Amino acid sequence: MLKEQTRGAGADPTSLPLLVEGRSKRVYRLDAERCLVELLPTLSSFSSQRHEVVQGTAELRLDFFELAAERLEPEGAVGGRGRARGAGKGVSRVARVVVVSGANRGTGRGIAEALQAAGDLVMGLNRTPCGESWLHEVRCDLRSREAIAAAVDEVARRFGRIDVLVNNAAVRRFAPLDQLSPDDWEESLAVNLSAPFYLTRAAAPHLIASKGLLVFMGSHAGMHFFEAGAAYCCTKAALHALAEVAVRDLRYRGVRVATIAPGAIANRPLPDDGWKLKPRDIGELVVKLASLPPSVMPAFVEVRPGKPLKLPVAGIDLLQHL
């Protein structure tokens, strides 16, 4: 049963990705042309199958109860989800269901865009929906553990699986320790640390089932501490610790865990920040991490801008500033 379609304006209708949600609650993003030529003959294991092609509109309708998806999942990539689109002969890989917190703007948006461009189905857990047609959104204020549980349930209800969770959203509240407000401290703990814990906890059964990938957006701030950074540095350092525990707790159940610890990212357009990492750079990195073979645990990935601003001091003089 065709539930949703993703269509690019002006695109060739025969190569549009179709998003098909079956009664099995699994979701498949299929290339229409390839699907007809290559995929349909393999679907012999539908217990009930009906397909209908509306000539000239590239509309494809599938009505099924169960698909033996492993037939499409020969090897590799997160969740054992088969070959990527265009990766040699054979069927397109099945779209991964990816959840990104804070996908409405900044780095989360770059991650969501890159995954979507790679053929994945991206669900943003967004406090502020951005309304992009290519992005699925569930409204979620990450300060509420009930809202987080409900949002993950909603993703599971709509798509039946989660292959990748990206714990991206965060707040940055900077003030000297004696002036940092209790509200800013509490909010930082809630959004930067507790929310990734609750999100991971809720998504874990799905990630275990899909042999998926769990990503934490860490930060240099979790490794290099600075003035006025109590709320941000502490929550990011603790997030790194949470992620390392996640590696140990989940690896034997097939889940891979990656912490990305970036330096400065141009999360919002500002003059003179061309030297910073771009949100899409981080997105491309997540796509690559999700494509690594299951034998690789990309536990901790530090990323720096290629040409950061030069320090006014260098060499042993640096020690005078510690």
Ligand SMILES: NC(=O)c1ccc[n+]([C@@H]2O[C@H](COP(=O)([O-])OP(=O)(O)OC[C@H]3O[C@@H](n4cnc5c(N)ncnc54)[C@H](OP(=O)(O)O)[C@@H]3O)[C@@H](O)[C@H]2O)c1
């Ligand atoms: N920017 C950098 O230089 C940098 C460097 C290293 C690491 N990072 C890490 O990268 C990640 C993204 O950072 P960014 O700079 O791209 O962030 P950003 O542009 O400030 O965006 C923050 C995101 O978090 C969301 N968010 C904040 N509070 C929320 C809440 N209570 N409920 C739901 N969503 C909430 C925001 O949603 P709203 O739009 O609703 O506020 C927004 O989507 C963070 O984990 C950050 O620590 C950033």
